[in-house]
Amino acid sequence: MAGLHSHHPPEDCLNCEHRHLRMFCNLTPEALREYDSIGIMMSHARGAKLFSEGDAARNVFIICFGQVKISSTSRDGKTMILKIAGPGDVMGLSAVLANVPHEVTAEAIEPCQVKTVRKQEFVDFLGRHGIASMHAAQALSGEYLTVFHDAKRLALSGSAAGRLARLLLDWGRSASNGKPDIRFTMALTHEEIANMAGTSRETVTRLLNQFRRDQWITIKGSSMTIVKPEQLERLTA
């Protein structure tokens, strides 16, 4: 969930230093030139809604930096967080291509920079560039896997401790990018983590304290380090 934080927001796609690390934007020079010419770069403050569930899907959003909470709300007003999207993630793609309203709500949980491309402009771009279409297919497949694994984790995990451990490991490994030090920024509240792990806020607080006492994790401010991943891994079994 922590993702790659940039302190130097890119001015444009051609000069973006992070492009090669991100699946969707890593295009051929020709496709990149066109990609750079479409859409607009927008900055969003923490708490800003990029789109809401049920809205007509008019744009595709690609996160350049920052994190966005993807959630869904029931008719009686309860909110479920489905995932935290980070740099390089494409949002709104499934709704735009399937021609349906947005299935989820996207809200910035920290200041974000997002490239916003109009639906038809994006579809035309995909039609002209095979590599962009392949990346879009991979983005959709990734989205499918995330939702699928989220549902499977909730449906088939026996304990709350196991589900929380799996979330922490997923976030840590995604942020550490292969480095041995598994550290990430915890941008969510315990209530929000509880929503994702399928348990209560009290249980999340109790388990995090327990993990800390056992020295499996350390927490400094909003930064969490997983010291003993093998112990958390054992809980997920």
Add this chain to the structure above:
Amino acid sequence: MPGPAQFGYSDAAARPLAELLACPPAVANLLNASAESIECDTGSVIFRQGDPCLGLYLVISGRLLRKAERFAARLTLGAMQGGGLAELAAALGDGRHTYSLVAQAPSSLLMLRIDTLHRAFQAYPPLRMQLLQELAREVSRCYLACTAARFKEFRRSGGNPLPRVGR
């Protein structure tokens, strides 16, 4: 241009196949040449969760179940019948099966090899837009199913979105 009739299947069941093969002859021949016919009996496993995905599966006839598992726990995700496309996300994505597909009745399928699918995807823009749209619909359905299941469990558990474990 090759079409579903060539395979001897009904129009209704072969609709996605017909759409897939509605390509220029070169692309359609490419797909047609790589298509493998699979006939299976009740209980046969077409592919297993976690195994490498060999291609895109089109259900021609019969009935199959999509099943997921994690350690000892099992979950039936739903049924597939004639006309269904299976594992488009795996075929265009990370190349691993996300679930197992098991025949619930004698069934016929057609499998389009992954490398051929990728070549056709690159070569023919209308086909790739069609596959992208189908994949997007699958993602959209997955979102709705996941959300509905979570809220159902949320209500059932009296506040916590804790799912029932299907062991």
